[in-house]
Amino acid sequence: MQKSLKPTSDRAFDILQAEKLNPLDAIFAPKTVAVIGASETPGSVGRTLLWNLITNPFGGTVFPVNPKRHSVLGIKAYPKIADIPETVDLAVIATPAPTVPGIIAECVNAGVKSAIVISAGFKEAGAAGIALEQQILTQARRGNIRIIGPNCLGVMSPLSGLNATFASAMARPGNVGFISQSGALCTAILDWSFQENVGFSAFVSIGSMLDVGWGDLIYYLGDDPHTKSIVIYMESIGDARSFISAAREVALTKPIIVIKAGRTEAAAKAAASHTGALAGSDAVLDAAFRRCGVLRVNSISDLFDVAEVLAKQPRPKGPRLTILTNAGGPGVLATDALIEAGGELATISPDAIAAFDKILPTHWSHNNPIDILGDADPQRYTQALEIAVQDPNSDGLLVILTPQAMTDPTQTAEQLKPYAQIPGKPILASWMGGAEVTAGETILNRQSIPTYRYPDTATRIFSYMWQSSYNLRGIYETPVLPAVDPQSGIPDRNLVTNIIASARQDGRTILTEFESKQILAAYGIPVVETCVATTEDEAVKCADSIGYPVVVKLYSHVITHKTDVGGVQLNLRNAEAVRQAYRTIKFSIEEKIAKDPHYSALKTQHSALSTQNSALFLGVTVQPMVKTDGYELIIGSSLDPQFGPVLLFGAGGQLVEVFQDSAIALPPLNTTLARRMMEHTKIYKALKGVRGRQSIDMAALEQLMVAFSQLVVEQPWIKEIDINPLLAIPPTAVHSGGLIALDGRVLLHPPDITEEQLPKLAIRPYPTQYIDNWTMKNGMSVTIRPIRPEDEPLMVQFHQTLSEESVYFRYFHLIKLSQRITHERLTRICFIDYDREMALVAEHQDPETGMRQILAVGRLSKLHGTDAAEFAMIVSDRYQCQGLGTELVRRLLQVGRQEHIGRITANILSDNYGMQRVCEKLGFHLQPTSDSTVMQAEIAL
Structure with a gap:
């Protein structure tokens, strides 16, 4: 069966893939283009647009639109878009801003598919311009028109010849997709590209991003077979979730390199929490890029150099570079640049040194x-390179040549050609000099070995390559499933809800330390024992119960940084010391109220929150004095205006803002992402053990950070939260070590914020609303839930249960088990973006052994640029005919409705009668496709 059907099925699969159209095709590959505002006025935008379209043949027809002229540049003109006798794919609009909403309305009525709005005078012009944009968007939504702009240069598709811009020249064809928010920078890049011989598959000025944004274009270029890399000049992120979702998918197969203006922008003003003071907006942007596999560079030349090298050479597996040179000075310069950029010099293995000794002069380095x-x-270059290539300590190679008396740059380049593609190891070259090395450079470049005139440039590019590898590895490394005892009652969401609701009802935005620790403990984060006392006697009673020595801290509804007001008294060894500490703290607050206008105003502002003298002083908390030798850490979350809640980890304590050793990440975290976040701090090395000290329990710290991330994700009323310090204690001969939160602060959103106004996460968290239990016909209970990255091992086992027929029906051709269970493939299956697709698994857990297994998988994938989605489903052979497939598809339909998908389709082999019956039972309409071996099922939601 497989032999006879496989060729037909492969052909059918290719046909069906080719038939998937993206609405942006009307912009990048139009058959008919109307230029609205076409003009013959020399130097005008309307004339330049029309001239560029008609002098760069793209295989389509151009229609000028001008109500005042019968023809423009010798081409018949039409008074308005409705008068054009053909359906228009693309309207390019260059008329005054106030006219554009009406023109878009006319385009909708005429059935135009897309538009590029060149005109300026919108958002950048103030409130009136913003209002015009909203009018345009309203009309565009009415007709599902996709719009690029306004205030943009336009779009070029150099491979087809389309030039819908008012630039002075057409870009060279190539394989780089370029997107820019700045039209002026586009023209500068265009001039630069001619000098550097850089070619483009697409050249896009995106403008104000009224409609089409980063995510739309990244998806489109990601699907484009002619685009090998995507480079972006960015001024603002726009829809952060859309950008991250698209970039996470595309960056796995095509490098995305970004240069972002505004790196030196001042950090956000310090908030009430330490995290707010440390999490500057640019640091958050860096974290977002890392999270979705995007590489950020600092210069335009690096932007295209990195795009070139990632298209030609494999990404390195590590940061270790081997430098081979015929001159010491350039090697030293290259080393300095490498270390400064975050790379490492490879340590030459003993075997390699012995081999070099045999072929190199005595005085080699x-x-x-x-x-x-x-x-x-x-010959010496070739022999040395052969040894360096074989060295397992090396992750990449840089060959430097300086023209000297005995040097032959051209012949040396010829000798390097066989090393152009080394599996897992990039090779770069720096042929230093002028005209005498040009021929050698040409030979190397033709072999896809990138060349650089300066070796420090080459090492910087290598470091960028490693950074790209590191980012992707962190995203798609299989995490460990958090160890949560289902009987523990953790997390205790009801407790947290009640604490937050009570505070909001009182009009409070600051939780007390005691309340904050209760919330942390509810999510399984260990906290130090804390007792609240509103009198001296109660404080002594707490201390007696806890055991001396103790710490006494201010208990307040208002003041969060207790050390700033003398609100912390340490190492108290008896009752009298506790009483004195209570009085000291109370006196300090009263003094602050009397002398400092800020605290006096706070007293007046918040006095209604307490029946006592002041909400600034409600009493004290008492907790044990923890003297174990450990590391003080901070874990926190604050809000970023673009990305919503962000997480912070680093060195904590009273001097946290001074040392500023911290890293930023976006929630939600898993154990792998938590470890990657830690790796970006200096204290990480100490946590792993230094100077004879053992490592702290890193796995426990990862789990704690995952729990903290879960807290942030699930409790949107929390605006900011800190654990500072979190004490991390390494094990010693007298102490088992551990983690414990010594202090906690929680700030809530103001009372006037509604639930709809709460900031949204930049990355959609695990959709727990789709978890449910179900019983199969044979009585076996299963949990149907969304897939997660931690499922990769279970998916390996699942694929081992599938027959060849099941595989054939699912994928339209046979795929070997060894291919189906590779990590690279399973990352695409398990590490999904829940905004982009939803995969449901049916999981059964053996009640006796506790072993878990996946019995079936159903997947709903959105089609880029549309409101439609495709579904696919496969059930383990052993559990077929138990109603599981029907139930999975039924639930996918429910998901589609809740995710606002308009239409769901599936391609089914004609002889897969079981799947066809399932679809008919659930209301799908079945019809043949252009290939007789394939049926299409479709349902409107």
């Missing part, structure tokens, strides 16, 4: 950089 001396001929 015996170290990395490998100086093979100035009289090196092509």
Whole structure:
């Protein structure tokens, strides 16, 4: 069966893939283009647009629209878009801003599919311009027109010849997709590209992003077979969730490189929490790029250099570079640049050193950089490179050549050609000099070995390559499933809800330390024992119960930084010390109220929150004095105006803002992402053990950070939260070590904020609303839930249960088990973006052994640029005919409705009668496709 059907099925699969159209095709590959505002006025935008379209043949027809002229540049003109005798794919609009909403309305009525609004005078012009934009958007939504702009240069598709811009020249064809928010920068890049011989598959000025945004274009270029890399000049992120969702999918197969203006923008003003003071907006943007696999660079030349090298060479598996040179000075310069950029010099293995000793002169460097001396001929270069390539300590190679008396740059380049593609190891070259090295550079570049005139540039580019590898590895490394005892009652969401609701009812936005610790403990985060006392006697009673020595802290509804007001008294060893501490703290607050206008105003503002003298002083908390030798950490969350809640980890304590050793990440976290976040701090090395001290329990810290992330995700009324310090204690001979939160602060959103106004997460969290239990026909209970990254091992086991027929029916051709269970493939299956697709698994847990297994998988994938989605489903052979497939598809339909999907389709092989019956039972309409071996099922939701 497989032999006879496989060729037909493969052909059908290819046909069906090709038939998937994206609405942006009307912009990048139009058959008919109308230029509204076409003009013959020399130097005008309308004339330049029309001229560029008609002088760069793109295989389509151009219609000028001008109510005052019968023809423009010798081409018949039409008074308005409705008068054009053909349906228009693309309207390019260059008329005054106030006229554009009406023109878009006319385009909708005429059935125009897309538009590029060149005109300026919108959002950048103030309130009146914003109002015009909203009018445009209202009309566009009415007719499902996709719009690029306004205030943009336009769009070029150099491979087809489309030039719908008012630029002075057409970009060279190539494989780089370029998107820019700045039209002026587009023209500068265009001039630069001619000098550097850089070609483009698409050249897009995105303008104000009224409609089409980063996510739309990243998806489109990601699907474009001619685009090998995507480079972006960004001024603002726009729809953060859309950008991250698209970039996470595309960056796995095509590098996305960004240069972002505003790196030196001042950090956000310090908020009431330490996290707010440390989480500057640019640091958050860096974290967002890392999270979705996007590489950020600092210069325009790096932007295209990195795009080129990632298209030509494999990403390195590590940061270790081997430098091979015939001159010491360039090797040292390259080393400095490498270390400054975050790379490492590879340590030459003993076997490699022995091999070098046999072929190199006595005075070679015996170290990395490998100086093979100035009289090196092509043969010596080749022999040394062969040894360096085989060294397992190296992740990449840089070959430097300086023209000296014995040097032959051209022949040396010829000798390097066989090393152009080394599996897992990029090779770069720096042929230093002028005209005499040009021929050698040409040979290397033709072999896809990137060349650089300066070795420090080459090492910087290598470091960018490693950073790209590191980002992707962090995203798609299989995490560990958090160890949560289902009987523990953690998290106790009801307790947290009640605490927050009570505070909001009182009009409070600041929780007390005691309330904050209750919330942390409710999510399984260990907190130090804390007792609240409103009198001296109660404080002594608490201390007696806890045991001396103790710490006494201010208990307040208002003041969060207790040390700033003398609100912390340490190492109290008896009752009298506790009483004195109570009085000291109370006196300090009273003094602040009397002398400091700020605290006096706070007293007046918040006095209604307490029946006592002041909400600033409600008493004290008492807790044990923890003297164990450990590390003080901070874990926190605050709000970013673009990305919503962000997480912070780093060195904590009283000097947290001074040392500023911290890292930023976006929630939600898993254990892998938590570890990657820690790796971006200096204290991470200490946590792993230094100077004879053992490592802290890193796995427990990862789990704690995951729990903290879950708290942030599930409790949107929390605006800011800190654990500072979190004490991380390494094990010693007298102490088992551990983690414990010594202090906690929680700030809530103001009372006037509604639930709809709460900030949204930039990355959609795990959709728990789709978890449910179900019983199969045979009585076996299963949990149907969304897939998660931690399921990769279970998916390996699942694929081992599938027959060839099941695989064939699901994928339209046979795929070997060894191919189906590779990590690279399963990352695409398990590490999904829940905004982009939803995969439901049916999981059964053996009640006796506790072993879990996946019995079936159903997937709903949105089609880029549309409100439609495709579904696919596969059930383990052993559990077929138990109603499981029907139930999965039924639930996918429910998901589609809740996710506002308008239409769901599926392609089914004609002889897959079981799947066809399931679809008919659930209301799908079945019809044949252009290939007789395939049926299409479709349902409108």
